[in-house]
Amino acid sequence: MPAAAIRGKRQHLLIVGGGFGGLWAARALADAPVRVTLLDRGNHHLFQPLLYQVATAGLSAPDIAAPLRHILRGQQNVTVLMGEAERVDTAGQCVRLANGASIGYDYLLLATGANHAYFGHDEWAVHAPGLKTLDDALLIRRRLLSAFERAEAETDTAAQRALLSFAIVGGGPTGVELAGTLAEIARHTLRREFRNIDPRRARVLLIEAGPRILSTFPESLSQRAQRQLERLGVSVHTGQPVTAIDAEGVTVGETSIAARTVLWAAGVAASPLAQSLGVPLDRAGRVAVDPDLSVPGHPRIFVAGDLASVHSDGKPVPGVAPAAKQMGKHVARAIRARLSDRAATPFRYRDFGNLATIGRRAAIVDLHGLRFSGFPAWAFWLAAHIFFLIGFRNRAVVLLDWAVAYWTYQRNARIIVGR
C-alpha cells in the first residue's frame, strides 16, 4: 500500500485546547501512528503561572506565550488550527465550531480548562475582571495603570482615594500574587513619578471569604504568607464574603469599600464545552472522568486539565499546571494503548509539592512536609518558573527583565494599550 494510503487510514485525534493538557498530549504523540489536530481559539500556548506578571506590567504578553504551530512545527503528524469549538456532537463524532465548520474525530481530547465564575453574579464581571487569558491580563494592566493616572489628574480627595483603592477578591494563589505585586508597584515602582498624589498611600485589600488565604497550604504557611503580604502593605480581610460589586467599589459583609479597581480571583468554572457531552458534571462544571481519563460511556473521548474531575490515591487532583501536563501525557499513553489494543492504565498524579509567590522576596513552598517561606522560597519559585518557561528566548528575556526589575524596582511593561 502506498504511504499516502496508509496515512489516510490513520486514526484522527482531535485535541481541543492548547494549554498544558492539550499541548503535552500532542507532544507525547510525536512518533505515534495517529493524525493529530490541535484546535485552539488563540494562536498561542500560554504560560499561565506567570500571567499575573503581564497583568501587573512586569512582563509583556509575548514573554509568556509562544505560537502553538511554532512549538509543534517539527511534528509532522500534527496540524494546528485556530478556531472556537462550540459543542461536541458525540453522535456525529465531530466538534462544531463557532464559524459553522465542523471537525470529525476518531478520538477526542477536551482540554479547554476553566474560566472565572462569579457565583451567579455575572453582573460583577464588568466591574471586577478575572485573569485567565492574555486579553484579561492586558485589560487588568490597563485598569491598574489608568487608576494611578486618573488619580493624578483628580482634584476631589474622596474620588482620589477611591481611585487609589484596589480590592482583590479571592485569597488563592492568583489573588495573593496580584495583591503582593500591586503593593510593591505602589510602594516602590511609582515612587517619585507623581506630583499630585503619593502612590505609597494606595490601599491594596485582599478579600477572602474563607477563614484563611492560600487554603490549600498547611495553616502555618498560610499564616506566614499573610504576614509577608502585610509587610508588603496589603490589608488582608478573611472570613467574610463579598456581597456586592459595582462601579463604586465592593461590599464585604455589610461594609462598603470605595475602590474604583476591583479584581476577581475568587472562583473558576469549567469551560462550557463539557455541557455538550451530555454526561453528569460536578458543581464546578467539570467532567467526572473514568480512572483512565476517558468520559464514562464514551471510551474515545478524554478530558485533561482543569476540565477533568479525577481522584488519585483517594484525593482529588488539583487544578494546577503540573497536573494538566501529567494528564495530557497520560491521555497520549491511553491512546497509544487503544491503538495497539492494550488496556489503558489508571491516571496517577505525581504531586511534587505546592508553591505560591507573594511578591518581592516573598513566597511559600510546601514540598511534602519540607516547608519554607521568605527569600529561599521566592528563589525556589523563581528558578522553577524560569526553568519551565517554554523556549530559549522567553527564558533569557524574562530573566533579564526580572534581574533589571529586581535591582531597579522598575516594571518594563507599564504601557497602556487598547480602548
Place this chain on the structure above:
Amino acid sequence: MPAAAIRGKRQHLLIVGGGFGGLWAARALADAPVRVTLLDRGNHHLFQPLLYQVATAGLSAPDIAAPLRHILRGQQNVTVLMGEAERVDTAGQCVRLANGASIGYDYLLLATGANHAYFGHDEWAVHAPGLKTLDDALLIRRRLLSAFERAEAETDTAAQRALLSFAIVGGGPTGVELAGTLAEIARHTLRREFRNIDPRRARVLLIEAGPRILSTFPESLSQRAQRQLERLGVSVHTGQPVTAIDAEGVTVGETSIAARTVLWAAGVAASPLAQSLGVPLDRAGRVAVDPDLSVPGHPRIFVAGDLASVHSDGKPVPGVAPAAKQMGKHVARAIRARLSDRAATPFRYRDFGNLATIGRRAAIVDLHGLRFSGFPAWAFWLAAHIFFLIGFRNRAVVLLDWAVAYWTYQRNARIIVGR
C-alpha cells in the same frame, strides 16, 4: 519671599504630546525657571521608527515604549498628565480636554504630530488600517497573523489565495518596511509550520501612486531599494493610484486585486488640534509657523514636530524623528529666551542624512552624497536605531530579540491578542 511663593509665580508651559517634539522640549527645560505640564492621550513615549517591528511581530509593545512619567521622574518642574486635548482656547489661554476639564497656560507647545489620512476616503480606514500608534500596530499584527491562520483552515482555493495576498498602499519608508518584513515572514519565519498552505506562496504587493518608491531619496537609491524588495519577494507596483479598497481587496487603476489584508501607508494629515488655533493651515493640516516655531499672531504658542510646517535653508523640514527632536529643543531655547527677555533665534534643521530599512540585510542610506545600500546600510540603520532607543533595558532586550531573530529567522511576538 518664601520659595513656594516664587514657585507659584513661575510661568506655566503646557506641552501637548509626548512624542519626540514634546518630550525633547520638556527634557531641555530641566533646570529652567518654568513649570511644565506634559499632556498626552497615552501614558508612554513611543519610539515610532520601530513601530513596524511591533506590527510585524518582531518586537513587543513595551520594547519600544516607556512611560512618560518614568522618563521624567527626576525632573521636579514637570508634571505628566494623561488626557485627550480637544481644542485650544486662545482667548481663554487654556486647552480644553475631552473629559470636560481644561488646563491653563502661559506658554503652549503643540506637538501632537500627524495621523494617517485617506484622502477623502475615510470608508477605507476599516479595511486598510494605518500605523501610527501601538494600538494600530497590535491591530495590524492581529490581521497579519490571523490571515495565515484563516488560510490554513480555508478549503476554497480562491479564498485561500485572497487570504494569502497582502497589499500595502504607499511606497514611503513605512510601506517599504512593512512589505519587506512581511515577505521575510512568509518566506522564512513561517516555513514548515503549516500543513495545508505553503506560506512562501503568499503575495506581498507594494503599491505606490508616484513614479518610484522612497521618493525623498535620490533616484539611484530608490532603484536599489526596489531591487532589494523584489529579491525579498515583494512585487512593487508604481505609477498608478489606488482607486478603491473594500473587504475583498484593492483596486489599482482599473485592476482589482483580491487581497484580504490591506495596509495603509500612503498619507498623513496633521492632528486636528491645530484647527482650533484659527490660523491658516497648509494642505496637510499643518501650522505654517514663524521661523522661531511660534504661531503667527500668537507669540506664546509654539508648534513642533509633524504638526509644524517650516523651512530651513530654503527647504521644507521633513517629518522625521530627528527634526521633531530638534524642534522640541529649539522651542525650549525660545521659551528660555522669552523668560529672560532675549530675542528668539530662527530654527535651523541639521540634516544628518536619510536612511530607510527594507528587510533582512537590506536598507539604503544617504548621508549627504555618501550613498550606500544592502548589508552595510542595514548594519548602519540597526546601530543608529538601537542607539536612539530610550532606556537601557529596551536596548538590551531589543538587541537580544534581534540577534535571536537574525539567526533563527524567528519573530518573538507572534501572539494574537484582542478581539
